[in-house]
Amino acid sequence: MKTLREVLQEADSKAVAIGHFNISDLVALKASFDSAAELQVPVIVGTSEGEREFMGVHQAAALVKSLRDEFDFPIYLNADHTHSLKSAIEAAKAGYDWIVFDISTLPFDENIRQTKSAVEQLKSINPNILIEGEIGDIGSGSEIHDLSANATLTTPAEAKQFVSETRVDTLAPAVGNHHGMSKAIAAGEARKHLNIDRIREIKAATNTFLTLHGASGTDDGDLQKAIAAGITVVHINTEIRLAWRRGFDKAFAQQPTEIVPYKILPNVVNTMKETIKARLQLFSASQAQDRARAAADRA
Numbered sequence: 001m002k003t004l005r006e007v008l009q010e011a012d013s014k015a016v017a018i019g020h021f022n023i024s025d026l027v028a029l030k031a032s033f034d035s036a037a038e039l040q041v042p043v044i045v046g047t048s049e050g051e052r053e054f055m056g057v058h059q060a061a062a063l064v065k066s067l068r069d070e071f072d073f074p075i076y077l078n079a080d081h082t083h084s085l086k087s088a089i090e091a092a093k094a095g096y097d098w099i100v101f102d103i104s105t106l107p108f109d110e111n112i113r114q115t116k117s118a119v120e121q122l123k124s125i126n127p128n129i130l131i132e133g134e135i136g137d138i139g140s141g142s143e144i145h146d147l148s149a150n151a152t153l154t155t156p157a158e159a160k161q162f163v164s165e166t167r168v169d170t171l172a173p174a175v176g177n178h179h180g181m182s183k184a185i186a187a188g189e190a191r192k193h194l195n196i197d198r199i200r201e202i203k204a205a206t207n208t209f210l211t212l213h214g215a216s217g218t219d220d221g222d223l224q225k226a227i228a229a230g231i232t233v234v235h236i237n238t239e240i241r242l243a244w245r246r247g248f249d250k251a252f253a254q255q256p257t258e259i260v261p262y263k264i265l266p267n268v269v270n271t272m273k274e275t276i277k278a279r280l281q282l283f284s285a286s287q288a289q290d291r292a293r294a295a296a297d298r299a
Contacts, residue, residue, distance in 0.1 A: 007042045018041075019041075019234060020233050028240060032272075039284070132168055132171065171202075177194060200229040216239040244271070
């Protein structure tokens with residue numbers, strides 16, 4: 001079984017991206033795993049602090065490990081948006097493969113100081129664990145809400161300094177992305193757009209794995225261009241939460257008197273799979289020629 005680092009290296013070299021989907025129950029985990037297994041592509045599932053509180057840190061880790069061990073399949077677990085060292089240490093000790101240590105609301109210098117310390121302490125628990133840092137403003141909350149139109153983008157200079165001083169394995173920059181979706185985006189009336197040039201500049205400045213958070217509702221063309229420019233992992237959460245809700249609504253409409261969970265939940269899994277498989281197919285479509293052209297432009 002390849003390590004997560006090896007999977008990211010392979011994706012980066014092929015100019016494709018790994019899909020990351022947040023889970024807070026067995027339904028979302030099953031939909032994510034089944035989708036990836038059917039397409040035969042690696043997948044990352046993540047739990048935020050709130051999702052870990054609901055599922056249980058050790059329980060989430062045990063579920064993912066059981067799938068990886070039984071099926072010998074590359075599914076990995078991320079402690080998404082972890083805002084305290086205590087919570088990060090708990091996830092590391094539970095066996096998580098990756099931790100997003102997110103204190104991006106702090107001043108830049110303090111973010112560097114605390115993230116550097118966190119990297120050192122977490123690597124002492126598990127030298128193979130990957131640690132991500134975040135800089136810039138991408139908002140909060142994978143839900144339907146008003147999105148900021150004036151978020152500050154991460155600069156290449158900031159990204160280079162942050163990666164160099166903290167020694168994080170992956171970086172989550174602000175490149176026009178936002179957590180959550182507006183009502184217009186959720187209704188399909190609008191799409192988010194990214195600053196592709198900024199992604200390319202940050203990739204060149206840092207030469208590290210880049211993660212795109214808040215990708216739900218983003219224009220498909222922009223996502224493909226972002227991957228070609230250097231994005232290695234794409235986070236999707238709000239979209240599959242909407243699919244989860246649609247699946248339940250559809251299931252109860254079709255089976256209004258049904259009370260047996262295992263007869264209702266397959267409809268929810270299938271609805272979520274439609275969204276997840278479409279995203280995985282988009283992310284895994286090779287953009288090697290675009291990446292080669294981008295590299296030539298930088299030369």
